[in-house]
Amino acid sequence: MAAKLSPCLMSVRHDAGLYRELDVLERLQLSLPDGYEIFHSVNWHTIHHGSDVYGEIDVVVLGPSGNMLLIEVKAGDAILRDGQLYKLYDGHERDITKQSQVQYAAMRNRLSAAKLDSHVDHCLVLPDYNVDDTHIISTPRERIIGAGEYDTLGRRVRELIPTTSCKSDVEAVRRFLANEFKVSPDLRVLGDQLRKTSRQLSDGLATWVPRIEAPSGVIRIQATAGSGKTQLALRLLEDAATEGKRALYVCFNRTLADHIGRIAPARAKVTSFHELCVAHYRRAVGEPDFSATGIFDVVAEVYCRDAGVSALRYDLIVIDEGQDFEPAWVAGVLAQLNDDGRFYFLEDEAQRLYKRDDFDLNGAVTLTCSDNFRCPTMIVNVINALGLANRPIDSRSPFAGELPEFRRYNSERELVHQTAQAVQSLISRGVAVENIAVLTGRGHANSSILKKNQLGDFTVRRFTGQYSVDGEPIHTDGDLLLESIYRFKGQSADGIVLTEFDFETLDDPVRRKLFVGMTRAHLAVELVLSAQADSALERALLG
Known part of the structure; x- marks a missing residue:
């Protein structure tokens, strides 16, 4: 018998384009015996210094004892400097061990709030990076599983989970984790399923509104x-x-x-x-x-x-x-x-x-x-935090998703580069290019993005301003859709990139454009903002 995996990944393809986490999940499932349960993409929310903090834990392994191990998976090369481990993302370094510590604290916080007493430990899995015996200040060496120990992943995980029974009921801990995880990390597989589910859920208006009588x-x-x-x-x-x-x-x-x-x-x-x-x-x-x-x-x-x-x-x-x-x-x-x-x-x-x-x-x-019913919970949370609607909206999507990525530009050249990077980020997370829409906040007359025939590595599909003899709009022939927020109203896409936003204050017109743009997304949103617009949103979020 093998360990149980939640949620099931039977529908996920294991090809080279998918996340490295899938290989880790498969290896854990095959190497851990019956009685262990593996949860992936566990979303958490906690309060830190009075502010809401959100994140996601790659993998949580629950042992038969009711104790758990949090696993942070970092594919590719890592950087070891001054006793600290870093990972490079889009040209920026992130402290790997600090991220693990934050997730550990968040899980302890959530367990305490749920009045559950389960022993929690955490480790780093670096499947592509060889870790020698160099002293690492922030994480004990035995809690880092590098490429050299990757073949023994299951055994190492069992060693890190205490066998003594936790003080809380094991089934209660399992239910806690089952209620926290959301979906598979592969957005490519998720897209069609989520669109279908969202349509089914949002059929409520179509079901009961026609039955209403008005004199x-x-x-x-x-x-x-x-x-x-x-x-x-x-x-x-x-x-x-x-x-x-x-x-x-x-x-x-x-x-x-x-x-x-x-x-x-x-x-x-x-x-x-x-x-x-x-x-x-x-x-x-x-x-x-x-x-x-x-x-x-x-x-x-x-x-x-x-x-x-x-x-x-x-x-x-x-x-x-x-x-x-x-x-x-x-x-x-x-x-x-x-x-x-x-x-x-x-x-x-x-x-x-x-x-x-x-x-x-x-x-x-x-x-x-x-x-x-359309947008992931994390996107709705940001919409509400920014006060983009005149009253809070309620997320009913079955997908928690991730917080939108905010990208700053200081020049027109950076604007184009950051927009292309935002598209590439969505693709690397599993969103197909044909399911991405790049929406500008400037409109057709003032947009530089809407004049492009190529964005990064992608040919673009954009409205030419002309119509066929049958009245159909004529678009350029390309893979990536570029459009204005005004023209894309009423439509949606799996991945949305909002770009060319430049404002000093978050006034009502800006709020409405951001609301329209962000609510087009089924899976993920990236925002490309001028420095002053980025600062304005930061001020709004900090309240």
Whole structure:
């Protein structure tokens, strides 16, 4: 019999691109006997000097006695200097032994809070680094397992775990660890599974909102990013198509309309608001002069003027991204609803990127939802710590994830380099390049990133500003998506890189852009910030 591994890694491929930890896990599972249990990617949270501190322990081995060993795995070469061990990450040295000590203290803290008394020890596993008998100040030599002892890993681990029974119930300690670990460290394997699970969890809105009756036929849903608004919209459109009803879906963002149009029932009309206005203008007036200043204001005014007398009527109307609509636009679209029709208004104040006046929808039944099923818990924690939403959002993702990485740049050259490094970091953690979106906070007109045809080692896919004869946006041919936060609203990706953020203070417009950008991520976020923006976020986090 072999040791039990939690969670199971049966679905993980063992090829050269995956983490070295997987080899350590496999070796431990094969070399430790029945009665031992191995937990990997154990996330911890503790309080240090009044502040929240988060981290992750690579491996925890629980012995039959109820005692445990914390294992920090560091692949590749290490640096031994002045009795201290260091590891190089992206050009920066990190104290390996200090990291292990912090994790040890955090585990003791969590056990104490849970009123559990289990003996805890820790060790370093350096599978690619030969450690001689040189004196290491911060870690006893017997607690470092180097390349020379790697073949005896299982035996060394058994020797480091006391065999005397711990004072607490072993099953209680096991349950404690089982509740602390989250997922496999391989994001490549995790991505599809997590997206599917998140969709299933966030189907709640799509399940019960259509059952709600409103005497006025108007239902207003104020729901945060990742709560399932897209699933709800699709469910409403599909139900209308099944029942043979005329349905209209309208949003502000053209790219979101294109996305929904590809997955919605063919019977439903899916459009952005200004596309809707242009189509009406062509029928009522003629071809718009798109070179004229303010032409989109003109076509919107004509549509809102005529909507109430238009012969086009709908049994179902869904407005998405409602926070970006002018009150007059909403009134115009609502005027096309049949007397016995249903009108759903989906919005999220925290995602409002444009200055709009507030308004009421008379007779509307209003629902609120602060549950985010898309983003990992660690990302949601940072969103709440920065106060990016007008009220705290609740993480409902089954994945804890990691804290976002903050990268600082001091010049345009560093900006490009750090953005490419952020992409490479996501890829090294298992996120496929086709599942990464690089989003700029500057917008198309002022962005230098969106003018690139190559970013680091990657060819890029970016919007050219032109459309095909069929109305489809034309992109350059490349692997890595570059886009503005404005155009990527309503969409998502496994890995998100936010770049070209430069601000002195964390004001409301900046908060909203950061919120929109960070809530696009299923797995991980990296931020590339100017020095002053990085300092502003640091001040906000320190409170």
